[in-house]
Amino acid sequence: MTLASSPDLSKESEPLQPKGWLRYFSFSVDHKVIGLQYLICGFIFYLIGGALASAIRIELTSPISDFMPRDVYNQVLTLHGTIMIFLWIVPVVNGAFGNYLIPFYVGARDMAFPRLNAVAFWLIPPAGLMLISSYFITGAAESGWTAYPPLSINTPAAGQIIWILSVLLLGGSSIFGGINFIATILKLRRPGLGLMQLPMYCWAMLGTSILVVLSTPVLAGTLILLSFDIVAHTGFFNPVMGGNVIVYQHLFWFYSHPAVYIMVLPAFGLVSEILPVHCRKPLFGYTTMVYSIMAIVVLGLVVWAHHMFTSGTPPWMRLFFTIATSFIAVPTGIKFFNWVATLWGGRISLNSAILFSCGFIINFVLGGITGVALAQVPFDIHVHDTYFVVAHFHYIVYGGSVFVIFSSIYHWYPKFTGRMLNENLGRLHFLLTFVGFNLCFAPQHWLGLNGMPRRVAEYDPQFTFVNQLSSAGALLMAISTLPFLWNVFQSAFNGPIAGDNPWKALTPEWLTSSPPPVENWEGPAPLVKEPYGYGETPETLEVALDKDLELGGDEK
Amino acid sequence: MPLSSAIRSVLLGIVLVVAGLWIGQNIKLLPVDASTNAPVYDELFRVLFSIGAILFLGITGLVVFSLIKFRRKPGDTSDGIALEGNLSLEILWTAIPAIVVLFVGIYSYDIYDRMGGMLPLDHGGHNHQNMASEERIWGGISSGSIEKSGMVVNAPLPVEVTAMQFAFIFHYPKGDITSGELHVPTGQPISMRLESRDVIHAFWVPEFRLKQDVIPGQPTILSFTATKPGRYPIICAELCGPYHGGMRSAVIVDSPKAYEEWFKNNAKTPVSEL
Structure with missing residues (x-):
């Protein structure tokens, strides 16, 4: 390990922050504080979004609309979608782990723009509060998180406008974050550290941030036009005024399909960090992993119209978007095969982090398979806007991203707090989440294929039993939060002391104290050229390697 | 080994x-x-x-x-294989x-x-007719405007569908029948003209594997041919307001004979003129 001196970045801003736990309520510019602010803030919104999901599942235990008024139901599903996407998954997989880890990974003392970073975080709580309080004050938006006009123009204006304002603020926060990540990864790398030596999460965040910076402004522009239609009675998207409702869908999905990758690419990166440590093996196929991330970024920008196959799109467009969407399966598939190859022949600790990561692989493969099916126009025409789609995207964003968030919390909690989590409670949490999740969402595929549309409060009575099954799964998911919360709270005070590097990991965030000092390392930043340099040397392997010939054999 | x-x-x-x-x-x-x-x-x-x-x-x-x-055996502190890739x-x-x-x-x-999805769209009426004569199945969606399709004689049975919050209305230009439910005979291509009065709705019949958004300001043609008599749900699949879940109707598929019966009983114009 070579040492190098680093520029002193944050000396002047240090006295501005309070000490101790008060830091987390301050306008701190420390990337670690900001990362945890994102994480905890996101988790609070996750609990709120989860409560809304529970309300939806309670309503759907009976085929008639009986639990809440119909317009409230639409507000609830709109808030559920918006909160889970914009206030939980996007800020946590990007903002929380990105801010905490990226400066470590590039060998920097902080992000490139620390104050912009703090601004980006502090946009989130007011936006979230505004969105949620709109429910109590004016009535929340009730046109779904997609806010398709003319419905979004016809529904009560106050809630819709507040929804637009909060999404604009959250989008702004996301763009600030994206610019900051790109600058940090490309410009703040420690001398001597090459791009192809960066941990995989840096590549994932670089790709994601490119998507954020390219596509989020389009959403912002679209929503501003939509707000003009609502308050100033312009006619961009209003057919009564000669506007075109399909144009809105194109613009909306130009952001909102990449948004899916904004939610899953960082998750891919996090899994790539977690698996090698707990398998004691190098990440398999580093170079192909990097290229597949970049391929997903490029392809992710040209597939948006697959959300619009029933909107009257012309055949050539349907054909193009079918092919483009299907081909995303290739780079994504490479990543999954590489992860399985990383598991293969390892010394896998069956701890909570690895269980959630493997749960992610299994869930995401199922979500990916239904995704390729949905990309096929003739297939999509039947199941579009049904519970099949609901099941599909929950397999991607919950079974994928949220499982990875939990895995990451189990993995990095010792670094955040200096204490270990209780593994048995963690495994219980995994079991409840995995069973509950699959019980909740797997049956919804069948519901969609057989005629249950999404976003309904009432349905054909023949679907009652399967819906109750799904609700039972949701109940398990709600219960699964309890051991997790208990674990996190009591371990913060009573957990065993973790030490600097409990997992014996090689990535730079572990080569310092837990929790790390304000400037990340006492002394110069370490130069880690092989972040995944685990594993026995080939000589010692001859003995151990006995049945893993499939992988070893081809090479020679 | x-x-x-x-x-x-x-x-x-x-x-x-x-x-x-x-x-x-x-x-x-x-x-x-x-x-x-x-x-x-x-x-x-x-x-x-x-x-x-x-x-x-x-x-x-x-x-x-x-x-x-x-899995790691208890007491084992060794590493796995140092395998970084395999081209x-x-x-x-x-x-x-x-x-x-x-x-x-x-x-x-x-x-x-x-399914007929690749038929060119820009000459709506013409292809519409060809479709019937070539007996192609049109399960795809034509976004061609109905105005271009012109007068079609002896072609697929035309039905005008109007979607509104929260109902479908079916109008048969032949016979001037207006109905809340769709009646169609088996084996006969149906050509629907879909239009919405307010927000986006969607016309979905799961048993036909057929769905099309009904878009305000953009009339859309959708064709299908039913094969099995029965009563199937028509479901609105696009969030359209508070009563979205209740926006349902039914399509009644009859044998041609039974359909003819229904048609004669409901037609407003004398049958001889048809």
Whole structure:
């Protein structure tokens, strides 16, 4: 390990922050504080979004609309979608782990723009509060998180406008974050550290941030036009005024399909960090992993119209978007095969982090398979806007991203707090989440294929039993939060002391104290050229390697 | 030892493929197929399900196997293999998915074509007529405007569909019948003109495997041919307001004779003029 001196970045801003736990309520510019602010803030919104999901599942235990008024139901599903996407998954997989880890990974003392970073975080709580309080004050938006006009123009204006304002603020926060990540990864790398030596999460965040910076402004522009239609009675998207409702869908999905990758690419990166440590093996196929991330970024920008196959799109467009969407399966598939190859022949600790990561692989493969099916126009025409789609995207964003968030919390909690989590409670949490999740969402595929549309409060009575099954799964998911919360709270005070590097990991965030000092390392930043340099040397392997010939054999 | 391992992998692969195909062919997840397009759709579904089952069982099997086989034994502090990659293996699992995806794309294009989705749209009426004479199935969606289609005699049965919050209204220009439910005979192509009065709705009949958004300001033509008599739900699939879940109707598919009966009983214009 070579040492190098680093520029002193944050000396002047240090006295501005309070000490101790008060830091987390301050306008701190420390990337670690900001990362945890994102994480905890996101988790609070996750609990709120989860409560809304529970309300939806309670309503759907009976085929008639009986639990809440119909317009409230639409507000609830709109808030559920918006909160889970914009206030939980996007800020946590990007903002929380990105801010905490990226400066470590590039060998920097902080992000490139620390104050912009703090601004980006502090946009989130007011936006979230505004969105949620709109429910109590004016009535929340009730046109779904997609806010398709003319419905979004016809529904009560106050809630819709507040929804637009909060999404604009959250989008702004996301763009600030994206610019900051790109600058940090490309410009703040420690001398001597090459791009192809960066941990995989840096590549994932670089790709994601490119998507954020390219596509989020389009959403912002679209929503501003939509707000003009609502308050100033312009006619961009209003057919009564000669506007075109399909144009809105194109613009909306130009952001909102990449948004899916904004939610899953960082998750891919996090899994790539977690698996090698707990398998004691190098990440398999580093170079192909990097290229597949970049391929997903490029392809992710040209597939948006697959959300619009029933909107009257012309055949050539349907054909193009079918092919483009299907081909995303290739780079994504490479990543999954590489992860399985990383598991293969390892010394896998069956701890909570690895269980959630493997749960992610299994869930995401199922979500990916239904995704390729949905990309096929003739297939999509039947199941579009049904519970099949609901099941599909929950397999991607919950079974994928949220499982990875939990895995990451189990993995990095010792670094955040200096204490270990209780593994048995963690495994219980995994079991409840995995069973509950699959019980909740797997049956919804069948519901969609057989005629249950999404976003309904009432349905054909023949679907009652399967819906109750799904609700039972949701109940398990709600219960699964309890051991997790208990674990996190009591371990913060009573957990065993973790030490600097409990997992014996090689990535730079572990080569310092837990929790790390304000400037990340006492002394110069370490130069880690092989972040995944685990594993026995080939000589010692001859003995151990006995049945893993499939992988070893081809090479020679 | 290498040989036996390779043979074992190939055998496992074959078992997996056979199992996937078997599952795909025997799974029954879809409602009854009541239009000419539905069996075509179900064929695609079976193929996709087979491929999906093979992939899912394969990867899940590998993950579970790895977790059991390569789990750390108590007291073991050694590392795994220092294996950073394997070019031929990585090329293999880039190429195979690429080929599978290409196959799926071409195959679904063929399915789409068989459903009539690739017919050119810009000469609405003309193709509309050709479609009937060539007996092509039109399960796709034409966004061609109805104005261009002009007068069509002896063509598919035209029906005008108006969607509004929260109902569908069906109007038969021949006979000037207005109905809250759609009546169609078996074996006769139906050509619907869909229009919305307020927000976006969607016309969905699961048993026909057919869905089309009904878009305000953009009349849309949608054609289908029902095959099995029965009563099937028409469901609005696009969030359209508080009563979205209640926006349902039914399509009653009759034998041509029964349909004729219904038509005569309801037609406002004298039957002789038809």
